[in-house]
Amino acid sequence: MKFNLKIWRQKNANAPGKLVDYKIDNVSEDMSLLEMMDVLNEDLVRKNEEPVAFDHDCREGICGMCSMYINGRAHGPVKASTTCQLYMRNFTDGETITIEPFRAAAFPVIRDLAVTRSAFDRIIAKGGFVSVSTGKAQDANNLPVPKEDADKAMDAAACIGCGACAAACPNASAMLFVSAKVAHLSLLPQGQVERKERALAMINQMDEEGFGSCTNIGACEAECPKEISLENIARLNREYIYATVAK
Amino acid sequence: MATGGYGNVFFLSTNAMGCNVTAAWKAHRNGAYFANPCYTQIHPTCIPVTGDYQSKLTLMSESLRNDGRVWVPKAKGDNRRPQDIPDEERDYYLERKYPSFGNLAPRDIASRAAKEVCDEGRGVGASGLAVYLDFADAINRLGKDVVEARYGNLFDMYKHITNENPYEVPMRIYPAVHYTMGGLWVDYNLMTSVPGLYATGECNFSDHGANRLGASALMQGLADGYFVLPYTIGNYLADEIFTKAIPTDHPAFVEAEKKAEERYTKLLSIQGTRTVDDFHKVLGRIIWDYCGMARTAEGLTKARQMVRELREEFWKDVKVTGGMHEFNVDLDKANRVADFLELGELMIVDALNRNESCGGHFRVEYQDEGEAKRDDENYAYVAAWEFTGLEGDPVLHKEELKFENIKLAVRSYK
Numbered sequence: 090m091k092f093n094l095k096i097w098r099q100k101n102a103n104a105p106g107k108l109v110d111y112k113i114d115n116v117s118e119d120m121s122l123l124e125m126m127d128v129l130n131e132d133l134v135r136k137n138e139e140p141v142a143f144d145h146d147c148r149e150g151i152c153g154m155c156s157m158y159i160n161g162r163a164h165g166p167v168k169a170s171t172t173c174q175l176y177m178r179n180f181t182d183g184e185t186i187t188i189e190p191f192r193a194a195a196f197p198v199i200r201d202l203a204v205t206r207s208a209f210d211r212i213i214a215k216g217g218f219v220s221v222s223t224g225k226a227q228d229a230n231n232l233p234v235p236k237e238d239a240d241k242a243m244d245a246a247a248c249i250g251c252g253a254c255a256a257a258c259p260n261a262s263a264m265l266f267v268s269a270k271v272a273h274l275s276l277l278p279q280g281q282v283e284r285k286e287r288a289l290a291m292i293n294q295m296d297e298e299g300f301g302s303c304t305n306i307g308a309c310e311a312e313c314p315k316e317i318s319l320e321n322i323a324r325l326n327r328e329y330i331y332a333t334v335a336k
Numbered sequence: 337m338a339t340g341g342y343g344n345v346f347f348l349s350t351n352a353m354g355c356n357v358t359a360a361w362k363a364h365r366n367g368a369y370f371a372n373p374c375y376t377q378i379h380p381t382c383i384p385v386t387g388d389y390q391s392k393l394t395l396m397s398e399s400l401r402n403d404g405r406v407w408v409p410k411a412k413g414d415n416r417r418p419q420d421i422p423d424e425e426r427d428y429y430l431e432r433k434y435p436s437f438g439n440l441a442p443r444d445i446a447s448r449a450a451k452e453v454c455d456e457g458r459g460v461g462a463s464g465l466a467v468y469l470d471f472a473d474a475i476n477r478l479g480k481d482v483v484e485a486r487y488g489n490l491f492d493m494y495k496h497i498t499n500e501n502p503y504e505v506p507m508r509i510y511p512a513v514h515y516t517m518g519g520l521w522v523d524y525n526l527m528t529s530v531p532g533l534y535a536t537g538e539c540n541f542s543d544h545g546a547n548r549l550g551a552s553a554l555m556q557g558l559a560d561g562y563f564v565l566p567y568t569i570g571n572y573l574a575d576e577i578f579t580k581a582i583p584t585d586h587p588a589f590v591e592a593e594k595k596a597e598e599r600y601t602k603l604l605s606i607q608g609t610r611t612v613d614d615f616h617k618v619l620g621r622i623i624w625d626y627c628g629m630a631r632t633a634e635g636l637t638k639a640r641q642m643v644r645e646l647r648e649e650f651w652k653d654v655k656v657t658g659g660m661h662e663f664n665v666d667l668d669k670a671n672r673v674a675d676f677l678e679l680g681e682l683m684i685v686d687a688l689n690r691n692e693s694c695g696g697h698f699r700v701e702y703q704d705e706g707e708a709k710r711d712d713e714n715y716a717y718v719a720a721w722e723f724t725g726l727e728g729d730p731v732l733h734k735e736e737l738k739f740e741n742i743k744l745a746v747r748s749y750k
Contacts, residue, residue, distance in 0.1 A: 119386045147352040148392045200663040
């Protein structure tokens with residue numbers, strides 16, 4: 090397969106960026122998009138040009154590092170897929186593929202396609218944990234969790250924190266991410282201790298980081314590689330109101 | 337340190353691409369012993385390699401072997417579609433060789449058995465380096481719904497990657513590097529041979545021995561991080577309670593910074609002809625071929641020389657683009673690969689020293705009809721290596737393995 094690539098190149102956060110054209114051929118349809126980027130980078134290095142910087146790590150859709158905006162969509166054209174799980178067979182031979190970084194004020198570009206998503210780490214640090222006493226583990230059957238709750242918590246816990254929700258949202262809102270983390274913990278017994286503080290602290294941090302407000306557009310849910318449901322946002326709103334009233 | 341394992345020395349592994357040995361290796365070069373580096377786990381159920389552009393291998397969960405049956409055609413070069421090969425012409429080799437464990441044989445055994453049938457020319461798929469993991473019987477027995485409830489996410493992932501539907505055709509799998517049991521030597525308090533430096537999780541050597549079993553990496557994360565370290569590191573820190581924060585103009589900092597700067601300057605100044613990945617792929621191939629699933633003294637001796645030559649070539653001919661004081665992915669990679677090129681040799685030295693087969697370390701010379709043959713009399717020890725420079729041989733320190741409550745025995749899976 091052959092492709093025309095338009096890739097965002099930007100030396101650092103302060104330098105101006107632009108789309109640069111590259112041509113690539115001999116692409117196998119079994120290649121992942123990131124493997125195609127590897128091949129492109131090898132060629133660039135051989136030509137004494139600097140390779141395209143992009144974030145990636147596990148390359149199996151579970152770490153949340155890859156972050157490209159491909160043909161105008163976070164993580165590209167395939168539903169429920171991260172960038173690393175895109176294969177060239179998902180594109181048409183000869184197609185022009187435009188690749189840009191995730192864009193949100195709270196995700197500044199480091200270089201080319203790599204952005205810093207430390208804002209999410211700081212939100213997690215504000216409340217995305219549970220306190221557990223060390224010592225003898227308690228009997229697992231002491232606190233039965235209804236299957237429905239366990240399933241909902243598990244679905245929310247599938248969030249890998251990649252930031253596609255904020256990148257896809259016209260307001261650059263991080264509500265889907267925050268709601269997944271809050272819902273996951275508030276549904277389980279372990280999460281009850283800090284339940285109220287968590288909702289307030291995480292929402293507060295989200296605002297401080299400069300993420301926009303949620304206006305129920307739903308682009309986040311549509312682009313989420315882990316199919317996190319908008320229901321979580323409704324749950325987050327309930328948790329927030331409950332925490333505010335019961336404070 | 338909790339810096340993970342060194343499986344990416346093989347270039348292709350199930351590890352995330354960012355995993356590296358740099359922190360552990362720097363500690364080793366500065367006095368921490370590196371234990372059992374040759375013990376690596378090759379996991380039997382991974383998606384096979386499709387081309388030389390391949391960047392990583394994806395693990396299909398072990399749990400699939402609960403219901404999937406592993407087989408290859410009985411005849412060499414049988415190119416028929418799997419569904420056209422009748423049952424009597426299939427070799428369910430794990431069930432045949434290990435009737436009591438069948439498809440649930442341990443990872444090292446299942447991996448070696450897959451290599452064996454592929455080496456015989458009975459492998460499947462375009463490369464011939466794959467075996468089938470078949471769910472047809474499970475779907476007939478349990479129904480598609482049950483199989484979907486158990487493994488749906490894995491089946492989706494497989495389809496995503498290979499474009500084949502495992503509900504209709506058997507999965508193709510092949511072993512891949514998954515975990516490194518070796519690592520920095522630590523005592524029972526998880527302290528390395530450098531006082532005050534503690535290592536936990538995959539970056540240390542403890543817990544697994546030569547053969548990690550399913551889920552025990554998670555166990556080690558919990559054991560080290562939750563049950564051991566909180567109770568041991570305090571003993572060391574208690575004596576340091578009045579030590580003030582060490583300023584970064586301390587001579588050790590200054591020296592470390594100078595060394596790092598020299599190294600980066602050197603890497604950027606070579607401006608050779610070969611890319612970093614090029615060296616990494618060649619290194620990975622050497623380690624995989626000679627220090628992978630089957631090892632011989634002859635192969636290892638040759639491999640050691642190959643790694644030394646490759647390392648020399650790297651420092652003469654690598655091409656690293658960009659500058660030092662910027663976000664430079666190429667320089668970052670070069671820095672990692674330079675360490676892998678040193679670690680690779682130590683793995684080979686360790687594998688060459690251990691004249692026995694045990695767990696993930698299979699020396700072809702030491703076997704009972706294909707089964708690993710241990711030598712408890714001479715090798716019941718942890719091999720902890722001390723760095724003495726790259727020219728000569730590292731120094732071996734032996735930590736004897738004493739078994740007080742159990743008797744050493746050979747485990748049979750037949």
